[in-house]
Amino acid sequence: MDQATDLAVQGTNTSSITSKRSLERLGYLDPCHVPGVTEKDSPFMLKYVVPKPCRRSPVINRAYYQRVESIRALVDGWIVECESLGVDECAVISLGCGFDPTFFRLATLRKSKQSRTKLKYIDIDYPTLIAERLYMVRNQDTLRSLLPENPSREDVAEFVSETYSCLGIDLRKLDQLEKGLQDAGVSKNGPIGMPILVVSEVVLAYLEADESDAVIKFFAGYPEATFILHEQCIPTFDADHEENLQPFALTMFRHFERTMTPLKTLRKYRSLENHRDRFQTLGWPSCDILNMNLLNDFIVMPMEEDHQRISQLEPFDEYDELYWIGSYYFIAIASTTSGNSPVPIRSPDVLRHISLRTKLQDPTYLSEEHVDQGSYVNINNASTMTPHSAISSIEVNWAGQNPFPRLDLNRKGHTVSILGDHAYIFGGFGLDTTDYQEDQRIFHARSQQTRLGSMMRLDLVKGSVETLPRDENGPAPRMHHSAVTTLDGSAIYVYGGRDGPTKVHNDVWRYTPEDGWDPLWRAKVSQESDSSIPKGLFKHTANIVTIADREMMVVFGGRLESGEANDQVWAFDIEEGQWGHFRWRQVDQRQRLRGIFSHSSVVVKDEAGQDNLIVVGGILGSSEKVLSTVWSLTLGINDDDRQCWAEAREIEVKANNGAPLKPRFGHSSVAVGEDRIWVLGGVSSPGLLQWQETMIEIRPSAGTFQHLCPSSFKELVMVGHATAVDTSRGRIIGVGGGGTCFGFGAWWDTSGWALQI
Numbered sequence: 239m240d241q242a243t244d245l246a247v248q249g250t251n252t253s254s255i256t257s258k259r260s261l262e263r264l265g266y267l268d269p270c271h272v273p274g275v276t277e278k279d280s281p282f283m284l285k286y287v288v289p290k291p292c293r294r295s296p297v298i299n300r301a302y303y304q305r306v307e308s309i310r311a312l313v314d315g316w317i318v319e320c321e322s323l324g325v326d327e328c329a330v331i332s333l334g335c336g337f338d339p340t341f342f343r344l345a346t347l348r349k350s351k352q353s354r355t356k357l358k359y360i361d362i363d364y365p366t367l368i369a370e371r372l373y374m375v376r377n378q379d380t381l382r383s384l385l386p387e388n389p390s391r392e393d394v395a396e397f398v399s400e401t402y403s404c405l406g407i408d409l410r411k412l413d414q415l416e417k418g419l420q421d422a423g424v425s426k427n428g429p430i431g432m433p434i435l436v437v438s439e440v441v442l443a444y445l446e447a448d449e450s451d452a453v454i455k456f457f458a459g460y461p462e463a464t465f466i467l468h469e470q471c472i473p474t475f476d477a478d479h480e481e482n483l484q485p486f487a488l489t490m491f492r493h494f495e496r497t498m499t500p501l502k503t504l505r506k507y508r509s510l511e512n513h514r515d516r517f518q519t520l521g522w523p524s525c526d527i528l529n530m531n532l533l534n535d536f537i538v539m540p541m542e543e544d545h546q547r548i549s550q551l552e553p554f555d556e557y558d559e560l561y562w563i564g565s566y567y568f569i570a571i572a573s574t575t576s577g578n579s580p581v582p583i584r585s586p587d588v589l590r591h592i593s594l595r596t597k598l599q600d601p602t603y604l605s606e607e608h609v610d611q612g613s614y615v616n617i618n619n620a621s622t623m624t625p626h627s628a629i630s631s632i633e634v635n636w637a638g639q640n641p642f643p644r645l646d647l648n649r650k651g652h653t654v655s656i657l658g659d660h661a662y663i664f665g666g667f668g669l670d671t672t673d674y675q676e677d678q679r680i681f682h683a684r685s686q687q688t689r690l691g692s693m694m695r696l697d698l699v700k701g702s703v704e705t706l707p708r709d710e711n712g713p714a715p716r717m718h719h720s721a722v723t724t725l726d727g728s729a730i731y732v733y734g735g736r737d738g739p740t741k742v743h744n745d746v747w748r749y750t751p752e753d754g755w756d757p758l759w760r761a762k763v764s765q766e767s768d769s770s771i772p773k774g775l776f777k778h779t780a781n782i783v784t785i786a787d788r789e790m791m792v793v794f795g796g797r798l799e800s801g802e803a804n805d806q807v808w809a810f811d812i813e814e815g816q817w818g819h820f821r822w823r824q825v826d827q828r829q830r831l832r833g834i835f836s837h838s839s840v841v842v843k844d845e846a847g848q849d850n851l852i853v854v855g856g857i858l859g860s861s862e863k864v865l866s867t868v869w870s871l872t873l874g875i876n877d878d879d880r881q882c883w884a885e886a887r888e889i890e891v892k893a894n895n896g897a898p899l900k901p902r903f904g905h906s907s908v909a910v911g912e913d914r915i916w917v918l919g920g921v922s923s924p925g926l927l928q929w930q931e932t933m934i935e936i937r938p939s940a941g942t943f944q945h946l947c948p949s950s951f952k953e954l955v956m957v958g959h960a961t962a963v964d965t966s967r968g969r970i971i972g973v974g975g976g977g978t979c980f981g982f983g984a985w986w987d988t989s990g991w992a993l994q995i
Contacts, residue, residue, distance in 0.1 A: 250499060251336030251367060254440070257302045259288035264551050266303045283339035283346070286378050297556040298981060301563045303548070304530050305468065307538045308569055309439060312466055312588050313340065316435050319586035320355050327356040328586075329424045329434045333409060333453070334441030335361035337371055341402055345384045358401060360422050362415070365406030369395035372404055391421070398422055409441070410449050412456050426459050433462040433586055443469045444499060447506040451520060458521030458574055462585045465522065467570040470501060471529070472508035473612045473926040476952060484926065485955050485985045486562050486977070493982035513570055514615045522572040526589060526598060526616045531564030531924035532609065535863075536594055542861045549801055549862075553739035555718075555777075556978075557836065557857060558904045558921045558957050561864070563980050565612070565926040608866065608901055612925035629893040631945035632935060637969040637992035642696055645703045647974045648986040649690060650958030651717035654973050655730045656698070657751060661962060662730060663694040663973055664749075667717040668986065687984070689737050691715035693749075696990070698964055698971070712755035713747045720780035722791050724812060731758075731791050733810070736776040742799040744774030746791075746810055758815055771817045772808045773798055779839040783849045786875040788813065792820075794871070795834045795856065803833030803859020807873065807884045820873050820884040831869055831886045833859040838907035840915055842938060844872070852889075852909075852938055854917055855902045864901035864923040868936065891941050899943055900931060906961040908970055910995045913939045916946065918972065919956025932956060954987045968995050 261267050262284045285291075294302070313330065320328040332338060341359040348357070363371070372395065375381045391398040395406045403422035407414050419425065424434060436457050442450035457463050470490065476482035483491075494501050507513050510527045517525040528536070539545050575585040589595040597603050598616065652666025667689050691714060693706045719735025730749040736742045744761040761771060778796025782789060790809040797803055807820040837856025844850045851871035857864055868889045875882050891899045905920025915936045920927065933946035959975030970993045976986035 250440070250444075251363075255284070255337045256288055256292050257294050257298055258282075258306055259284040259291050260294040260299055261303050261306060263291055263293070264299060266299060266548065266551060267306065283342045283381065286342075286381050287337040287339050287374060295556075295981070296552050296554040297559050297563075299552070300548070300554065300560055301530075301567075301980065304534045304538050304564065305439075305567070308530065308533045309437065309466065309468060311537050311592060312569070312571065313435065313437060315591045316464060316586050316588040317344075317355075317357060319588055319591040320433055321353050322591075323586060325355050325433060325586070327358070327432045329358035329360065329432065331360045331362065331419070331424065331434060331436045333362055333436065333438040335363050335371070336367060337374065338439075339381070342381055342384050345402075356401070358403070358423055360403045360405065360419065360424065362405045362407050362409070362418070364408060365395050368404055368406035372397060409453050410445065412452060415453075415456065426461075433464065434460050436463065436465045438466070439468045440470070442467065443501045443503045445502060447503045450503045451516070454517065454522075455520040460574060463574045464586065464588065465517075465570070465572040467513075467572070469513075469568065469570075470504055470566055471510055471513065471568050472504065473529070473565050474509055474928060475926065476929050482929075482952050484929075485953065486566065486979050489979040489983045489985050490566065493979075509612075510568060510615045511611055513568070514617060517570065517572045518617050522574060524575065524617060525570060525572040526614070527568055527570040528614050529565055529612070529924060530567045530569070531561060532613045533569060534564060535607070535924065536597065537592055539862075545860070545862045553801065555736075555739065555797075557862070558977050559980060561921050561923045562926075562977065564924065605898075608898070608922075608924065610925055612928075614924075628895045629897055629945055631930070631947045634933070634946050634948045635994040636948055637967070637994040640989050641971065641992045642701050642703055642973075642990040644701075645696065645973065645990050646988055647694070647990070648976070648988060649974050650976050650986075652690070652960050652974055653719060653721035653732070654960040654962045654971070655721045655723050656962045656964055656971075657723065657727055657730065659698050659966070660751070661696040661698055661964070661971060661973075662749070663696070663960070664692075664721060664730075664732065665713075665716045665719055665735060666690050666958075666974065668974075668976070687978075689715040689717050696971075696973075698967065709755050713745065713757075714743065716743055716776075718776040719743070720778060720793065722780050722782045725782055725784075725789055731780075731810070731812070733780055733791065733793060734772075734775045734778060734796070740799055740801075742774040742776055742797075744772060759810070759817075770819055772804075772806070775804055777835040778804065779837060779853075781839055781841050781851060782812075783809070783841055783851065783873060785809065785849070785873050790818070792851065792873065794831075794839060794851065794853065795837055797835045797859070803835050803857075805831060805833035805859075807871070809873070809882070818882045820882040823883040823885050831871070834865065835859060836903035837865070838905055838917065839871075840907045840909040842909055842915070843912060844870075848872070852907075852915055852936075854907050854915070854936065855905060855920065857903050864903055864921075866899045866901040868899065868938065870938065889938055889941055891936055891938075891943050893943055899934075899936075900927065902927065904957045906959060906972075908961055908963050910935075910963070910970070913937050916970065916993075918961055918970075919954075919959060919975070921957055948993060954991070955985055956987065959987060963995075964992070969993060970995060 262282055267282055386399040386401050389399040397404040405418040407418050472487045475484040507516050514525050649666035649668030654661050654663050695704050716735030716737050721730055721732045732747045734743050746759040748756045748758050775796035780791050780793045783792045789812040793808045809818045834856040839851050839853045841849050853869040855865050868891045870887045872885045900922050902920035902922050907917045910916050917934050929952045930945055934943050936943045955976050957975055959972055961972045964971050973990045978984045
């Protein structure tokens with residue numbers, strides 16, 4: 239079993255390096271940080287180590303881009319910092335290197351650069367994998383030409399020279415590791431002032447905790463060492479019960495168990511705080527740990543133009559999955575020389591070099607960026623996280639944890655609407671009910687998932703469920719569309735959505751139980767450039783709003799077919815069956831809502847009794863930043879010229895103790911009173927929503943929020959779900975939701991739930 243596990247762990251090299259090659263081919267790594275160099279001649283060298291490239295899914299590409307760029311920036315920054323300090327010699331040690339070609343990239347870059355700092359680079363992995371690596375290098379002209387001449391030792395599975403060494407060593411055998419490093423010119427008793435950088439990229443996680451601890455402690459014995467560790471963590475989800483894991487964590491655990499590569503260290507060290515304490519105990523006086531969402535914001539894509547470049551490479555819409563991944567992966571940067579030492583030590587501080595140290599030492603900045611200990615920890619920093627107990631909460635009763643016992647819903651991005659005593663679920667993305675399901679909660683193959691065009695009807699009195707016959711003349715399958723119920727409760731209006739990454743619908747359908755589907759409006763191709771109608775949207779919101787005594791379906795936000803975020807307000811007149819464009823009336827652009835998507839919106843009455851839209855959260859299209867904002871939208875029509883206008887006002891919302899609202903998207907909102915809005919579920923950034931934060935109540939006029947605390951919902955993802963107010967029974971019903979967890983498997987919230995108002 240141990241040998242089989244070792245082989246399985248070695249196999250992760252193929253998956254990882256293939257994913258990195260996918261980035262190189264698509265241009266994620268361009269411009270390669272070298273002036274004048276294109277992807278065709280990329281110095282990342284990945285094309286030489288992956289002879290049969292494979293295109294990964296967009297979310298895997300994005301996650302690996304964050305990983306590759308973060309480690310590249312840290313490694314390159316550390317080397318440049320050594321050079322700027324005038325260090326004579328430094329060494330980079332890559333643990334579990336696999337086929338990673340970083341040495342060859344650095345060798346290419348340093349050819350044209352004059353530096354008096356001598357760099358040693360040492361690759362270490364299983365002996366069998368090193369033998370494969372060296373065979374590959376020796377049979378590739380470009381890589382072979384970059385190998386140093388006259389090595390001191392060279393055979394099938396070993397290469398040792400003054401500047402580059404490739405060592406086949408099992409990291410569990412520390413005596414062999416120490417001897418191998420000595421032979422490569424790196425010794426604990428070596429030249430004074432020779433800094434070393436140890437890079438471990440998802441390697442130690444596969445060892446037993448005591449084995450990985452021994453490796454970290456071993457390198458703490460070097461006087462000027464820096465350790466970069468990239469691994470998985472389990473962000474705190476339930477502060478009171480450590481075993482109560484968020485569904486993404488369960489899915490990740492089970493995936494690695496199933497592939498015979500269990501995350502052994504993760505069983506002991508789960509949170510960022512655990513890993514920080516681990517480094518401190520093992521002899522590292524300085525340690526900063528950031529999750530990947532934070533690293534992406536700070537060093538990978540800090541500017542809007544960075545996001546715009548990446549967004550043009552391929553269609554992308556799995557933001558919930560991407561931000562989950564970013565919460566569950568981290569990079570630790572530890573040093574054996576503390577930055578707080580009273581004795582000046584000439585030791586490279588890579589965070590200082592990349593201008594991140596100042597930000598991480600500013601509690602005001604961290605607070606504004608919603609950074610807590612689920613996103614960043616440091617040995618010397620105090621917690622900036624507001625205790626949940628300090629924010630007031632409201633106890634909420636379940637109206638039935640499973641009000642629809644026969645409901646087996648495996649879909650997300652759908653809608654639910656209530657007509658009388660029935661709720662209607664339409665569309666979404668997930669599993670067809672006719673597919674065989676060995677396990678309805680987890681590990682569904684992607685091939686079984688599709689965009690759905692079916693309608694399900696729930697009996698709100700009996701709790702029964704039925705799937706209605708598909709109308710071939712009805713709306714096409716779609717997801718991330720909108721559905722609203724008319725004020726008299728007689729009909730459902732469905733608009734937009736997408737069927738494929740770039741196929742966005744621009745149609746309005748009416749559904750009634752008596753007559754079925756009726757196509758009210760469809761955009762003609764010749765009308766696509768018409769500024770008087772929308773261009774087709776998904777991940778938008780729609781609400782029935784009374785404007786100038788007319789009943790209208792108001793559509794705001796969302797994404798266009800191009801991927802851009804919509805910043806326009808449109809309204810479909812229910813009586814006339816035509817669109818109207820509500821233009822922003824403010825001159826001050828700061829009070830105009832920019833293009834957002836994956837937000838929520840509800841209708842409330844203002845002091846004059848007029849309908850207002852309250853817009854909560856979402857993602858800002860230009861920068862892909864997750865928002866914590868709450869806006870009030872007022873809509874009107876001028877009496878004299880009949881011009882439609884819209885005004886926006888941002889509402890500052892805080893808890894009773896002054897804590898700000900956390901960012902979120904992918905949630906739902908419902909109005910439960912004149913000045914009460916319940917916000918349910920969603921994804922946050924840079925950290926993970928804890929279960930106490932999953933549901934909140936906002937009072938817009940007071941500018942306050944509180945936590946909602948139902949008795950139990952911790953096994954629900956509550957992302958991509960749908961909710962509606964069941965007025966007759968004084969409750970909110972929720973159905974569906976889920977997510978695919980980075981290729982580890984899919985998790986579905988299969989049953990329905992209900993909250994008593």
